[in-house]
Amino acid sequence: MSVSALVVSVALAAAPSELRWGADAEGGAPYVFEQPPGPLRGFEAELAGLLAARLGRTARHVQGPFAQLLPLLERGDVDLVINGIEVTDDRAGAYALSRPYWAGPERLTVRRNDPRAPATLADLAGRRVGTLPGTLAERMLRAAGADVRTYDGGQEDPYRDLALGRTDAVLLDAPIALYYGERPELTTLPAGFGEVRYAVVARAGDGRLRDQVNAALETLVRDGKLPVLLQRWGLWTEEAGRVLGVDTAPPGSPVELESWRARSTQGMWSSGVGPILAALGRGALVTLFLSVASMALAMVLGAALALARVYGPAPLSALALGYVELFRGTPLLLQLIVVYYGLPELGLRLSPLIAGWLALGLNYAAAEAENDRAGLLAVPRTQMDAARVLGLGRWQAIRHVIAPQAIRVALPPVTNDFIALLKDSSLVSVVTVTELTKTYGTLAAATREHLALGLLVGAVYLLLGLPFARLSRWVERRLGEHLEVSR
Amino acid sequence: MSALVVEGLARHVGARRRAVLEGLSLRVEPGGVAVVLGPSGSGKSTLLRCLAGLEGFDGGRVALGTLEVGPGGHGALLGRVGLVFQSVELFPHLRVLENCTLAPRLRGEADGEREARIWLERLGLADRADAWPQSLSGGERQRVAIARALSCQPAALLWDEPTSALDPERKREVAAHVAAVRERGIPQVVVTHDGELSAALGATHYRLADGRLTALTPGGR
Numbered sequence: 001m002s003v004s005a006l007v008v009s010v011a012l013a014a015a016p017s018e019l020r021w022g023a024d025a026e027g028g029a030p031y032v033f034e035q036p037p038g039p040l041r042g043f044e045a046e047l048a049g050l051l052a053a054r055l056g057r058t059a060r061h062v063q064g065p066f067a068q069l070l071p072l073l074e075r076g077d078v079d080l081v082i083n084g085i086e087v088t089d090d091r092a093g094a095y096a097l098s099r100p101y102w103a104g105p106e107r108l109t110v111r112r113n114d115p116r117a118p119a120t121l122a123d124l125a126g127r128r129v130g131t132l133p134g135t136l137a138e139r140m141l142r143a144a145g146a147d148v149r150t151y152d153g154g155q156e157d158p159y160r161d162l163a164l165g166r167t168d169a170v171l172l173d174a175p176i177a178l179y180y181g182e183r184p185e186l187t188t189l190p191a192g193f194g195e196v197r198y199a200v201v202a203r204a205g206d207g208r209l210r211d212q213v214n215a216a217l218e219t220l221v222r223d224g225k226l227p228v229l230l231q232r233w234g235l236w237t238e239e240a241g242r243v244l245g246v247d248t249a250p251p252g253s254p255v256e257l258e259s260w261r262a263r264s265t266q267g268m269w270s271s272g273v274g275p276i277l278a279a280l281g282r283g284a285l286v287t288l289f290l291s292v293a294s295m296a297l298a299m300v301l302g303a304a305l306a307l308a309r310v311y312g313p314a315p316l317s318a319l320a321l322g323y324v325e326l327f328r329g330t331p332l333l334l335q336l337i338v339v340y341y342g343l344p345e346l347g348l349r350l351s352p353l354i355a356g357w358l359a360l361g362l363n364y365a366a367a368e369a370e371n372d373r374a375g376l377l378a379v380p381r382t383q384m385d386a387a388r389v390l391g392l393g394r395w396q397a398i399r400h401v402i403a404p405q406a407i408r409v410a411l412p413p414v415t416n417d418f419i420a421l422l423k424d425s426s427l428v429s430v431v432t433v434t435e436l437t438k439t440y441g442t443l444a445a446a447t448r449e450h451l452a453l454g455l456l457v458g459a460v461y462l463l464l465g466l467p468f469a470r471l472s473r474w475v476e477r478r479l480g481e482h483l484e485v486s487r
Numbered sequence: 488m489s490a491l492v493v494e495g496l497a498r499h500v501g502a503r504r505r506a507v508l509e510g511l512s513l514r515v516e517p518g519g520v521a522v523v524l525g526p527s528g529s530g531k532s533t534l535l536r537c538l539a540g541l542e543g544f545d546g547g548r549v550a551l552g553t554l555e556v557g558p559g560g561h562g563a564l565l566g567r568v569g570l571v572f573q574s575v576e577l578f579p580h581l582r583v584l585e586n587c588t589l590a591p592r593l594r595g596e597a598d599g600e601r602e603a604r605i606w607l608e609r610l611g612l613a614d615r616a617d618a619w620p621q622s623l624s625g626g627e628r629q630r631v632a633i634a635r636a637l638s639c640q641p642a643a644l645l646w647d648e649p650t651s652a653l654d655p656e657r658k659r660e661v662a663a664h665v666a667a668v669r670e671r672g673i674p675q676v677v678v679t680h681d682g683e684l685s686a687a688l689g690a691t692h693y694r695l696a697d698g699r700l701t702a703l704t705p706g707g708r
Contacts (some may be wrong), residue, residue: 208673279614372643380574380576382572382574382576383576385536385572385576385591386563386570386572386576386578387578388540388541388592389539389541389566389568389569389588389636390566390635390636390639391542391565391566391567391571391590391593391594391639392566392593394587396593400589400593401578401589404580405579405580408580426605446579479580
C-alpha cells in the first residue's frame with residue numbers, strides 16, 4: 001500500500017460493507033504472516049476471508065501489536081479479532097466470543113542434543129522455559145513451578161533463545177510448535193499437554209455480529225471448508241474434530257506446512273530480493289512521511305511555545321513552560337497510547353496516522369521549543385531595543401531582527417532532533433501504523449533472517465537521516481557565511 | 488525641525504521607588520547640541536532610554552514639535568527619536584544598506600533607500616552598502632549606526648557614549664558627525680564622559696547629578 005493509499009484507507013476506515021479484523025502479522029505462521037511476494041497469508045487470514053464472504057462483506061486486515069488487539073477492538077478500530085485468541089472465562093465475560101474454530105494441546109520443544117532435556121510437565125520445575133505472555137501455556141508453566149521467560153516480540157523469539165541455550169524448553173500452542181519448533185537443532189515432543197481453544201472475538205455489545213460469525217462457522221464446518229482448511233495447514237487435531245463436531249479427519253495433505261518448511265530451509269532470498277526491498281521501501285516511505293510531517297508540526301508549535309515563553313505575558317509564558325515540562329517529562333509511548341486509546345473516551349477518535357503524527361509532533365514540539373528558546377536568548381536584548389528605537393513594533397522586531405538571528409543557534413540541534421524523531425517514529429506501530437521497524441519485525445518473523453534484515457533496515461534508517469544532516473549543514477553554512485568573515 | 492523640550496521628567500525604579508531622575512528639565516533648540524556629563528550610575532542611560540521611548544517615566548513631559556508625551560505615553564517616541572547605542576547594535580544578519588532601510592521599508596516609506604544612500608555617502612560608506620557588518624571596522628560600524636538612525640528621519644538624535652568603543656584616531660571624527668547632523672537642524676543630546684569630545688563639540692554642557700541637570704559653562708566643565 002502506498003502512503004497516499006494508506007491515508008485514503010484510513011479516511012474511509014468504517015465503510016460498512018467491510019469486515020475489519022485485527023491480527024498481528026509480526027506474530028507469524030501459521031496464523032497471520034507475510035511471506036513476500038504476495039498478500040497476507042495464514043490459516044486465520046483465510047478464515048477471515050471465508051467468514052467475510054459468508055457475511056457478504058469484504059475482509060480488511062488491520063495490523064496491530066498482539067497485546068493491543070483487544071484494546072483496538074474496544075476502540076472500534078476493528079470489528080473482530082482473529083489471532084489465536086484463547087477462550088478463557090475472563091474473556092468470555094468481557095467480550096462476545098464465538099464458538100471455537102480450533103482446539104489442540106500445548107507442545108513442549110527441546111534441544112535435540114540436550115541430555116537433560118525435560119520430557120514432562122513435572123520435569124519443568126525450576127527449569128528455564130520460554131513461552132508467550134498471557135497464554136494457557138504460561139499458566140501451566142507457573143503451576144508446574146518453572147522459571148518462566150515470556151517474549152513479546154513474536155513466535156520466533158522463544159525458539160531462537162532455546163536454540164541458543166538461553167532456555168531449557170519452550171511450551172506453546174501446537175500450531176506454533178509445528179511451525180517454529182522443528183529445525184535442525186530443535187525437536188518437539190509428540191506428547192501434548194492440556195487443551196487450548198481459539199475463538200473469534202467481537203465487542204461485548206456486538207452479540208449480533210458474534211451470532212452471525214457462529215452461523216458462518218457452522219456453515220463452514222458443514223460444507224467441510226474449515227476442516228479442509230485446517231488440514232491444509234497441518235492443524236487438524238482430535239480436539240479440533242471434537243469442538244467442531246467432525247468425527248473423521250478431512251481429506252488432503254498439509255501442503256501449506258510443507259511449503260513453509262521448504263521456504264524456511266531455503267532462507268529469505270529464495271523468493272528474490274525484490275519483494276523484500278519493496279516491502280522495506282513501503283515501510284521507509286511511511287517512516288519518512290510521518291517523520292517529516294511530525295517535525296513540521298513540532299517546529300511550528302515549538303516556535304510558538306518559545307515565543308510565548310520568552311516574549312509572552314506571564315500567564316502565557318507559564319502555560320508554555322507547563323507544556324514543555326509535561327511533554328518532555330513523560331514517555332512518548334505513554335503519550336501515543338493516550339492519544340490513540342485514551343482520547344476516544346472523550347469522544348475524539350483519531351485515525352492511526354493522525355494519532356501518530358500528533359503524538360510525535362506534540363512531543364517533539366517540547367524539544368523544539370527549548371531549542372528555539374535558546375536561540376532567542378542568544379540574541380542580545382539590546383538588539384530588540386535597537387529595532388524598537390527605529391520604530392519597529394514588537395512582532396516586527398521579533399520577525400525581522402530577533403528570529404533570523406535565533407534560527408542560526410536553533411537550527412543545528414533541529415537536525416539532531418529530526419534524526420531522533422525518525423527513530424522514535426517506530427513507536428507508532430503500537431497504533432497499527434506499519435512503518436519501517438514494524439515491517440522489519442514482520443519480515444524477520446516470516447523469514448527468520450534477523451541479522452541480515454536488521455543490517456539492511458539499519459542502513460535504510462541511515463540513508464533516510466543522512467540527507468537531512470547534509471541539508472542542515474548546508475543551511476547552517478549559508479546562514480552563517482557572512483558572520484564568520486573577520487575584519 | 489522643532490526643539491526637544493523636557494520638563495520635570497521623573498523616573499523611579501525598583502520596589503522602593505528610588506528616584507533616578509527627579510524633575511529633570513532640558514531644552515535643545517533645532518540644530519542644538521546638549522552634552523550630558525556625569526559619573527556612572529547617575530542616570531545618563533536612563534535619561535536616554537526615556538527620551539528614546541524605550542522606558543516609561545513617572546512624571547513630567549517630553550515634547551517634540553506637535554508630539555507631546557506624558558507618563559505612560561513613552562511608546563509614541565519610538566521611531567521618532569534616533570539613538571546611537573554605545574554598543575552600536577547593527578543587525579548582523581543584514582547588509583549595511585538593509586540595516587538602514589529595514590525600518591523605513593516596514594513603515595512603507597518609499598524614499599527610505601534614497602535617504603539611506605545619502606547618509607551612507609555623506610559618512611563615507613557609499614562603497615560599503617552591500618557589505619556585512621562583521622566585515623567593517625569599529626569606526627565604520629558606528630557610522631552605519633548613525634546612517635541607520637538618520638535614514639528614519641528622526642526628530643531628535645541621542646548619542647550614548649559615542650567614543651567609548653573607538654580607536655583614539657577615530658574618536659575625533661565623532662565631533663564631525665555630530666556637526667553634520669546639526670546642519671539638518673536636528674536637536675541632539677550627547678551623553679559622554681570623554682572630555683576631549685565634549686570640548687570639541689563646543690555645545691551647552693550639563694552635569695547630571697541627583698536626578699537633575701545643571702548647566703555648566705559652555706565649552707568648560
